[in-house]
Amino acid sequence: MLYVTCAIIIHQEKILICQRSEKMKLPLKWEFPGGKIEPGESKKDCLIREIKEELHLHIEVNEALKMVEHHYTDFSLQLFPFVCSVRGGQLTPQEHAQVLWVSKQQLMDYDWAEADIPIVKEFLLSELI
Secondary structure, eight states: OEEEEEEEEEETTEEEEEEOOTTSSSTTOEEOOEEEOOTTOOHHHHHHHHHHHHHOEEEEEEEEOOOEEEEOSSOEEEEEEEEEEEEEEOOOOSSOSEEEEEOGGGGGGSOBOGGGHHHHHHHHHSSOO
8 A cells, every 4th residue: 555645736726736747657647746655754744845856846735635545456545635835936847747737627627547536526625715
């Protein structure tokens, strides 16, 4: 089982979504950015580190959404989503094929990784934007 965090980063009423590169598992699927929790690392610290490494953004981690457990054919994960805001940095993607700022209404227009879909749906029902 992999333990992974992801960030729903909100900035100026837009949400940051990322497309996985062709070299990654789940190639070209869309996801909320994040990564694996290191041993002894808190979920929030993991998210701050991963977003800084992958996107060169400094974020504030705000509220948690519901954890999602998902089983793909070759791996399983527990995904811990957090709503976040930008505190600084310059968006510079390091790993993803592309990154986009989209409106809440546009979220379902993308081909999401299966584990992210329940998070998208929960966020759409929220009052967070």
